[in-house]
Amino acid sequence: MIHYEQARSKVVEEVGKRKGPRATTVANVWDALGLVLAQEVRTDREYPPFDRSTRDGYAVRSSEAVPGARLKCGGEIKAGDTVREALASGTCLQIMTGAAVPANADAVVMIEHTCREGDLVCFEQVAQAGQNIVPRGSEAAAAQTILTPGIQLGFAELALAAQVGAVELQCAQRPRVAILSTGDEVVLIDKTPGPFQIRNSNSVSLAAQVRIAGGEPVVLGNAADRIEDLGEKIERGLREDALVLSGGVSMGKYDLVESVLKAMGAEFFFDAVAIRPGKPAVFGMCQGKPVFGLPGNPVSTMVTFELFVAPAIDLLSGAEARALPLVEARLVEAMKEKPGLTHFLPARLKWHGAVPEVKALKWQGSGDITTLSKANCFLVVPADREKMEIGESVSVLLRKDVV
Ligand code: AMP
Numbered sequence: 001m002i003h004y005e006q007a008r009s010k011v012v013e014e015v016g017k018r019k020g021p022r023a024t025t026v027a028n029v030w031d032a033l034g035l036v037l038a039q040e041v042r043t044d045r046e047y048p049p050f051d052r053s054t055r056d057g058y059a060v061r062s063s064e065a066v067p068g069a070r071l072k073c074g075g076e077i078k079a080g081d082t083v084r085e086a087l088a089s090g091t092c093l094q095i096m097t098g099a100a101v102p103a104n105a106d107a108v109v110m111i112e113h114t115c116r117e118g119d120l121v122c123f124e125q126v127a128q129a130g131q132n133i134v135p136r137g138s139e140a141a142a143a144q145t146i147l148t149p150g151i152q153l154g155f156a157e158l159a160l161a162a163q164v165g166a167v168e169l170q171c172a173q174r175p176r177v178a179i180l181s182t183g184d185e186v187v188l189i190d191k192t193p194g195p196f197q198i199r200n201s202n203s204v205s206l207a208a209q210v211r212i213a214g215g216e217p218v219v220l221g222n223a224a225d226r227i228e229d230l231g232e233k234i235e236r237g238l239r240e241d242a243l244v245l246s247g248g249v250s251m252g253k254y255d256l257v258e259s260v261l262k263a264m265g266a267e268f269f270f271d272a273v274a275i276r277p278g279k280p281a282v283f284g285m286c287q288g289k290p291v292f293g294l295p296g297n298p299v300s301t302m303v304t305f306e307l308f309v310a311p312a313i314d315l316l317s318g319a320e321a322r323a324l325p326l327v328e329a330r331l332v333e334a335m336k337e338k339p340g341l342t343h344f345l346p347a348r349l350k351w352h353g354a355v356p357e358v359k360a361l362k363w364q365g366s367g368d369i370t371t372l373s374k375a376n377c378f379l380v381v382p383a384d385r386e387k388m389e390i391g392e393s394v395s396v397l398l399r400k401d402v403v
Pocket residue numbers: 181182183185186198199200201202203246247248249250252255294295296297298367
């Protein structure tokens with residue numbers, strides 16, 4: 001059975017191979033969070049546009065502001081003030097954070113390091129040339145490319161675009177990801193299930209995960225465990241950029257997803273991964289579209305989405321596949337697991353000092369979303385480990401939505 005990292009690489013390889021130019025859309029900077037940029041953004045002028053004071057204090061000639069010196073204060077410069085006059089020798093100017101430093105001043109002395117005697121300002125420390133000044137053009141030159149196609153727009157990138165006046169941004173369209181749950185026992189979430197039925201929670205978690213990954217969910221409802229119904233709804237799903245199914249990929253008599261996909265011409269790259277939960281996960285290409293058959297147990301669906309579907313959505317968005325959000329943590333409770341599969345166990349991570357601490361939560365297995373709702377990560381137990389001791393360094397997969 002394939003290791004989850006190999007399975008993930010396979011997804012990246014196969015989806016990456018078919019990566020074509022994405023259709024684009026113009027998005028306003030207010031609405032572009034999470035989109036992938038499809039254009040270059042350049043500066044409209046130098047940044048900062050003037051020598052900028054980073055402190056409230058006095059603009060000086062550093063050679064004059066020596067310990068014990070007294071300089072006459074010739075006025076003040078506020079942020080936004082137009083500064084035309086150069087600093088006269090033997091004087092200083094009171095200056096505020098964000099204001100332009102006048103010509104001939106080469107340092108700003110923090111107000112805390114001065115004292116005032118009427119018109120005079122006394123200096124207590126040596127001033128270094130350049131201190132507390134960000135020189136004009138030192139962050140970016142004029143017409144410099146500051147954002148490139150393929151980057152995902154987060155709050156910093158959006159602020160940068162806003163700073164240079166790039167209000168409308170050419171972005172890749174979000175990939176449309178069809179979501180199809182399967183199972184005769186599954187009912188709509190607004191219906192009262194019969195005593196042995198369950199509501200379709202997977203379509204809801206998958207839609208949320210698609211959104212977080214940068215895709216546009218297209219929820220197709222539920223297919224019964226019948227070849228015709230599955231075939232029809234899969235056909236519909238293949239009109240989108242990718243199709244994600246939940247359920248119907250295990251060994252049961254009514255697990256028909258793989259065989260229906262096969263009959264529709266799918267080529268599979270894996271149909272089992274050495275993980276728990278999520279072992280029966282399937283990935284293939286069908287009629288040119290990536291198709292994922294995720295096991296139906298809710299936590300299995302969630303874990304396998306993060307491992308295998310999220311990188312495909314990155315690629316389909318025109319970005320690079322992001323690495324898994326794995327961090328090292330210190331185990332605070334010893335544990336035992338059956339070896340052979342890599343386990344992803346609901347766990348709680350706490351930041352205590354330099355090294356975070358993690359503890360697996362007691363749970364009822366891969367159907368237990370009650371416990372998962374209390375977890376902020378998955379503790380990754382390697383396949384060859386049967387016992388893990390208190391204090392060991394372990395790997396933790398963060399839940400992107402809550403950490
Ligand atoms: P399956 O992978 O089809 O064998 O389903 C495994 C388990 O997941 C069963 O207990 C199902 O009832 C449950 N399950 C399947 N689909 C869903 C769904 N859409 N929402 C919530 N649970 C599901």
